Amino acid sequence: MAGKMHIMIVDDEMIVRESFFHWFEKRGHPVDTAASAREALEKLEKASFDLLFVDIKMPGMSGMELLETVKSRYPDVDVVIITAYGTIDTAVQAMKMGAVDYLLKPFKPDQLTLVMEKVEQQQKLSARYLLLKNQLQAMTRFGDIIGQSAAMETLFDMIPEIAASDAPVLLSGETGTGKELVAKAIHARSRRSELPFVPINCGAFVETLLESELFGYQKGAFTGAVHARKGLLEIVSGGTLFLDEIGEISPKMQVDLLRVLEDKKIRRVGDSHPVEIDFRLISATCRDLAVAMASGDFRSDFYYRINVISVAIPPLRDRKEDIPLLASHFLEKYSRETKKTVDGISPAGVSLLVQYDWPGNVRELENAIERAVVLSRTRNLDTADFAFLQAADQIPAFCGSLREVEQSHIRRVLEECNGNITQAARILGINRSTLHKKIKRYGLSK
């Protein structure tokens, strides 16, 4: 954890509370105490805690009941049970109910140290698990950054230098140019590389949702906040935060993030307890933020705070010499993935790819190669395999309903795939059963 754990001691004996309190105080942890389960629940409503030490035997609500309530309302909060010798069965029961460990009173001082190390390790693993889960979901289909053009060579030279610093970075470039790949490359070469890389697309959230995603929230902070939840600013914990589409965030969020960057502290939504945080910020935008700033859409103080190091990533049409190399890389990747023997692209095919403007940049090129590999029946891709690119340029504006557009698009893809449902579903990005339903609905079956 970047900061010290916020701990609460729940025990009806004052001397026990005090002993724990002073021990944790010496370790620099913020500590709170509660003389009963009821008082503990009241404190949990008002502030966020990382760890509770709970005595099993207490008048009123027992420690076991408190454990059950805490694990259902605040699943992120760890609980260590304190019990006396002779009640080992209860302690084992507590572990089954979700307690992270137990202590039999009285215990050796170093046992408490071991429990704390275990809890810290467990909390690190939980944060790491959450992060990996998020990253898997957000994983792009891109491999490493590829290019040998002068523009990319300059970028490759800059990455290690940028990685060595801890200053905020602003990446600018059109959609599909690989801004997140550059951000990952900077993170991977930085001193934070062993720590999380947390990406978030600011444009994908409405303001309130983005706020709770970034800052987390306390239980009951808003309707639907059934459990307290850590935000990405806490989960990043010493790593790199990648804010994509930073130009889309609201003026209020700009102010909130500016404060975070200056204070290095956050408060969860609905919580007054500040949490210290540490991360490196990399932002990305496809907008011209200088123009947005001039028109008053983007705050100048926030702009200068996030734009300490500025990196412009060129569009693919400005580095056409990289297209054969990229195409070859994606060809090898998708031949392997689809287990099809597609060895190369004919000179005419390469020429066609180089001439095309790629408004969707590298991402569009990757999709085009994947599609061509999936549909190809020969070992070499040729111009015919990329006919859809020219067709895309020539498709007339189609003014129909959404239903008509979908029907027409599915028909065209099915024709290209000669009725192969698996291939068509893959290109359309839907599963086979969904495609079958749509074929039936639109009467497309022959």
Next chain:
Amino acid sequence: MTPKVALVPMGEVPQMALRVIAGNIAGCLRLAVTILPGEIPPAAAFDSHRRQFNAAILIQALESMGRDRDEKMLGVLAADLFLPIFTHVYGDARIGGRAGVVSLFRMQGNTGHPSPSDPVILERAAKVALHELGHLFHLVHCPEPECLMHFSGDLEDLDRSPLYFCSSCMHSFYSVLSAF
């Protein structure tokens, strides 16, 4: 004004141990140390079931002795100490408190040298005394293993610990001193 330290023997305590602790406080922390006449530990501090003294009650007794407020007091016992949650403690002190306690009871460990004048035992006692004094001067446990303020869970840890603070803790210590 530089604060002073008073060592308070509680019960029968070997003079050699008191002199070594006093010498190390004066030498390592540059503080004036007085060894006070012996005090009988309050009966309320003794737990007859555990046959140990409650460190928290001894600290309260020392704080109520009515000494100069700028003086930090360190009680030294030959007997064993405990806190209600722990089986034993080598010493105890509150962060920024006025008084702390140190026990020589477990310093002997399994060294096979039972003499109270054994240099290893005396060095351990001096380390615990300096560590608790550090707490009285607002120092918390230090993550740096090469620092006397690093937590020692057993005698092996204590023997590995140096007889000095790391530069960061020393800096904090002098910052607190300058505020006196």
